[in-house]
Amino acid sequence: MRVTFLGTSDGHTSATRGHSGILLQTPESSLLLDCGYNVPRYLLSHKLNPDVPEAVWISHLHNDHIGQFGMLIQSLWLRARSAPLHIFAPAATIPFLRDSLEKCLLFSELLGFSLEWHPVRPGRAVKIGVFQLDAVPTRHLANLASFFKKKYPRTSFDCYGVAVTYRKQRYVYSADIEKPQDLRPAFKQPVHALFCELSHFPERELFKELAAHSVRNLLLTHYPDHLQNKEAFLKALAREEKYRGKVVLMRDEKTVSL
Ligand SMILES: [Zn+2]
Numbered sequence: 001m002r003v004t005f006l007g008t009s010d011g012h013t014s015a016t017r018g019h020s021g022i023l024l025q026t027p028e029s030s031l032l033l034d035c036g037y038n039v040p041r042y043l044l045s046h047k048l049n050p051d052v053p054e055a056v057w058i059s060h061l062h063n064d065h066i067g068q069f070g071m072l073i074q075s076l077w078l079r080a081r082s083a084p085l086h087i088f089a090p091a092a093t094i095p096f097l098r099d100s101l102e103k104c105l106l107f108s109e110l111l112g113f114s115l116e117w118h119p120v121r122p123g124r125a126v127k128i129g130v131f132q133l134d135a136v137p138t139r140h141l142a143n144l145a146s147f148f149k150k151k152y153p154r155t156s157f158d159c160y161g162v163a164v165t166y167r168k169q170r171y172v173y174s175a176d177i178e179k180p181q182d183l184r185p186a187f188k189q190p191v192h193a194l195f196c197e198l199s200h201f202p203e204r205e206l207f208k209e210l211a212a213h214s215v216r217n218l219l220l221t222h223y224p225d226h227l228q229n230k231e232a233f234l235k236a237l238a239r240e241e242k243y244r245g246k247v248v249l250m251r252d253e254k255t256v257s258l
Pocket of ligand 1: 011
């Protein structure tokens, strides 16, 4: 599997890096994890077929994760995509996402390809092409919900990472988390690669947690500017906490084969 980290910045604007987006590509299929990055430009400049990606996973509605979603749909329409686009998102976000496309004049009759909406239901694995997807609920928005859920009942406070199984290997995307323990359910089986954010908790906590689990490769993304070029520091922290997997601090548009 080829994994391209499109944008690696966290929710703050970075002068040098873009927001969230990870593109998984296999010979058979492709899956985009979140769409905060300028994905349409990346797909065009790398001459990828407009039927890429086959599916999109939307973890939650913070703009650093969905800011370019509407533009992705517009771009795929104007590039004459024909294959259905499968969209996985928290159930309560789907009415908003559909409505925002309509309000932005992206009517289903115009598009030339269908949008297949799949409400994410934790505990229920879904198959899309060669991938099996298992939602990993996180507590990223739990604190915000405690203050605002009553006043804003139509806002979704759900956030779902995902465990992707491909050819019997498991790849876990953290999305945004409250703390590394959020990911424990995903660690019940061995993880070939974890794509983990690094902005909502002390870095050391992640390595401490991972030391107790089987996670072969750790690819770090969604991190603040002060951690840029700090891969050696992070690897040293990992060693101190006895995490023995491979640690890589990702850069924008860097591709790895896993
Ligand atoms: Zn967020």
